[in-house]
Amino acid sequence: MNIDNPNRLATEMVDESKGVFRVARDAYTDPDVFEAEMASIFEGGWIYVCHESQIADHGDYYATQAGRQPIFLIRQADGGIGGFIDACSHRGAVLTRARRGTMKTIMCRFHGWCYDTTGACTLIKNEAGGWPDGVDRGRFSLRAIPKVESYKGFVYASLSGDVPSLGEALGESRAFIDLMADQSPDGMEIVPGNQSYMINGNWKLQAENGVDGYHVSTVHRVFARAVAKREAMGDKGEMRKTEAARITGEVETGVYDLGGGHMLLWAQRGNPEVAPLAEKLDWLNATYAESKVDWMLRKGRNLFLFPNVFLMDQSSTQIRVIIPHTVDRTEVRTYCIAPKGESRKARAARLRKFEDFFMVTGMATPDDMAALEDVQRGSNGRLAPWNEMDRGVGKAIPGADTATASLGANPVTSNPDWDSETLFHGFYREWARVMR
């Protein structure tokens, strides 16, 4: 690590000077790089926190980490969303007792100080006689997070006030966020039940894995076979039938570098008629342009929003949040997001497909995790310092292809083959830019 400029090494870790695109494996293993990432990326810009439906009513809160700092978002009495450092102004105890809950009055369980949902200190226990001249409660307001904004129900926070608007930061990815957010006239909701898991791996490996089409035909072929076996044995799947065409490689695919580090992977769905959303086809056709309905229903999509969330919409629908703990330990929180008001049958099908593929207790995600953890272990081989990410480089075109042009989105590059790694170039260029 360069003492004068601790971020210098990080910027040298993305190397395009040899005519190939490569990323230094130290980027996954160097604790100094991790500290710089926390300061520059996770505490220095927008990060995804939660979905609005998770904090629907006054006092509902959601607690997480922004980099190394504990934070929580809370629904205020006027319907706004407040964001605060999760620490009592008095002696610093964390104020939330769980990852999610409700507290109209925020009471510190240590000495009993209270705050309202605007962060104002409303009560100091035994205040009278505590200070010779009384005390100004105004100076004990909770430390507000500089920026909290929401785009179509997806709530973001930034510990730095010096950031572009959320809309600007999401840029070209917004057209693809809309494909998930606009699936119901009643809005979207998080389904009860969720799963968090810990990976022995760097957070960027999780960011790569979720939009890496190239691993699917090796790592997940066993998933396709297991599901085929279930159906051959007479499982009456119907709408629960899991889609495997994208795994066996029989369909059109593509990847986009959307700019700003955002990435998209898509594959044509083999049997979109079994998609839970298919029951809304008439409403979709009456409401949106044909190209948007086609993208919503017939193209399975994994959207990565820099730096820490996936919106996945393929056999089921998932929000996957990445929370880095240390350079080689990463928490992932997964939620099923679904259209409000969908039928019980569609909801059940969506959930069974979610459990099949997306859960770490399911039949696919464990295999992703094992592969990722093996990359983490292999990256300690210092004598072999580089990961190459150039597959499909000849197939990339600048700007939009026909498919994305129909949505009005304008990627940095488009590539008609999900075995291509050109989308990672956008991720790592943005990473290097922010770390500079």
Add this chain to the structure above:
Amino acid sequence: MKNNKIKMENLLYLEADLLDRQQWSDWSALYVEDCVIWVPAWDSEEVLVDDPEISVNMMYLVGKPALEARLHRIASDDAYASLPLARTMHAVTNIRVVEDRGAEIDVSSKFTVLSLEPRRGKSWRGGWYDHTLVEEGGALRIKRKKITLLEDVIDGTVDLYQI
């Protein structure tokens, strides 16, 4: 059903032993065709989901084909997370009859599983079993098994044979 505690205990011990010995088809044969294995997910640190149909579950396997798909993956020699398979030791204790309805009997117990995974080392997991047992063809069989896994944040991966 004749409330034969020794028979019930033996079935639960046998199930645990077959999983540890990786005798998958013998294990699966302990279940009736329309069996259910349900591992509910935690909705928060304090609340477990209660309606498996319309909630996210860690596992909700309905019918023998769903079990067989999981076993197929485990035994495939092609599932990254199961290469190599973990070595496990299931201990089942506190076996107690909750309700005897004649044709079916509900039995509750506690479990701990020591799992040695080549990639991740040792994990020690625990929780509660709730079995519903039935008599079929003169033998006691498992109709339903609810596994309440205490972990709400899973460190690593958990497969069917590790809980």
